[in-house]
Amino acid sequence: MKPPIQNAMVFGATSAIATAFCRILARHGVRLHLIGREEDALRNLARDLELRGAKSVAISVADLSETGSHEQLVTECWESLGKPGLVLLAHGSLGAQTACETDWEQQRAQIQTNLLSHLSLLTILANKFEHQRSGCLAAISSVAADRGRASNYIYGAAKAGLSSYLEGLRSRLAPAGVRVVDLRPGPVDTPMTAGLPKGPLWSNPERVARAMYRALTHRNGTVYLPFYWRPIMWLVRMMPDVLIRKLGI
């Protein structure tokens, strides 16, 4: 049986969730093209994935917040990979909310990384996928997109923007047979969240990656990772503002 995904392009591949996901793809013998900022880290990851069974691993070094280079970058990867079955956007940063609150430049940099760079890539990728008439376009959003919270509304706003965009894009690309998947992980134990205290609802990159693989092989729409965040976030969305403030969520 052919694996459901045969070649994939992963932006932000050295983030812990993307890395764990790439390792699953590697085990299934997928051809990969990884894009990231740090050359040595990408090179080491590529060696790791080849050893785990990836058919081939190519890398491109790029700072994705510089949107000017996107067109050329995507074209290069597209050509090297041939018809990609999957493109995953996994780059992002959590940023320091309190610093952003008083510093517009920092806030703008965060919106640039978490939202604008995604939209720029999605614009280019959507057209290519529409033309290709198959495949899956996925981006890592967050449960933070579901409701603005005092402690991380800037990150949340970027993710909410991304999620809305994906929702619309999904409708646009559905007639072309292209799936657009909005991945919303809850908090995950990764280098990005090293400074935060962990609770019982936290997950780990391997678990999230396994759920992602299952979702990305056949599902369309919004996927909560792990699954239990769907009912939790439904409740959180239903809560009146007063209650949110009172509970200090």
Place this chain on the structure above:
Amino acid sequence: MRRLTHGWAGINHGSPHHVLAPASVGDLQQMLATGQHGSLLACGLGRSYGDCALNGNGTLIDCRFLNNFLSFDPDSGVLECEAGVSLLEINRLLTAAGWMLPVTPGTQFVTIGGAIANDVHGKNHPQEGSFGTHIIALKIARSNGEVLECSLENNEALFAATIGGLGLTGLILSATLQLRPLKSLSMDVNRIPFDNLAELFALVSRHIDSWEYHTAWMDPAAGCRKGHYILANHADEPGNLNWSERRSIPLGFLAGLASDLPGRLLMKAANLWYRKGVRSGHRQGSIESTLYPLDRIPDWNLLFGKPGFFQYQCVFPEAAAQAALDELLKVIDGSGQAVTLAVGKWFGTRSTPGLLSFPLPGFSIALDFVNNGSETRRLLDSLDSIVGDCNGRLYPAKDGRMPSALFADTYPELEKFGQQLDPLFISDFWKRMEQHT
């Protein structure tokens, strides 16, 4: 998080002031270059029992995400990987290619970095030595930003100090190690009951050369003088080499339990199972059930709740072993303190480069005790003198209480080791030992 603030046994704690979690080696170098982190210590999967992997009020560097395989030669079995790769990952991936780790402790939830820093041993020490015996080369980051490659030929003093060096010589970035060929995941297991220590030691001298893995389960209900001597070999016949995915029993929700009762009950049940449920004689077993019996319950330590438990692991030199063990068990008997689990292992003469490595040729026993506070501590203090008198020693990876004088007396290479310390790396264990080093 408990892993960063508590030792595995739950007795020692120390909250780090700061946690760094580098996503890559470049990331780590950037973090260290700021020079603002004070004292440093690498940590992995949190399986050190005491305070070896804690750095209270200092900075912990969480190495779990430095976990790439870098190269593997399927002909020679030489593997190079980053320090955060776990033994589980290595076994899972490389048994399929017919290779396995030559030495593993009783759990696979250990990183390569941790296995090197504690120079861990397995049940096959007489044949294979300790983990460090199989390390070909290391790459180490020092706090001054240097990255040093070392091996038996190159920077050999740093190499020897880092193996078993408790993470105090810098941060292990990656390691090159020799795996062993494997034909099948199944094992031949043999259990022989024994009724007293003399019988056990006689059995061992008869079987030590014909079997690879040796342990003794010693029954706490019989004063640890009866039990089963368990021997195992890897199966000779070619067989299945792919791990099947086994479901583990999740216990994470038990974090912060007030009582250690569930843990005591689990150990009672385990001992009862060994006493009544397991037949002696030959049978087939799997690597997982034979070498890593507790890995089905990854968070079993949480069953001991807030009180935690003590594990006391010591080694006696061969000539003195039986007499010293007899004396040790007598003292425990007289103390009224409850042993929940007792496991014996044998160490052979194969050497390791490690300066602070624990194994000595002889017999090692690991005893778990219920935590009854100062009463238990007093008992352990009196056991220390038996260990010291016969030139044995305690295992730092399991320790959270050994007096620094005992450590200084029983690790003769301490001074040589001191010359290789990284000035910024320190652990809570080392803070306790420092007055004598």
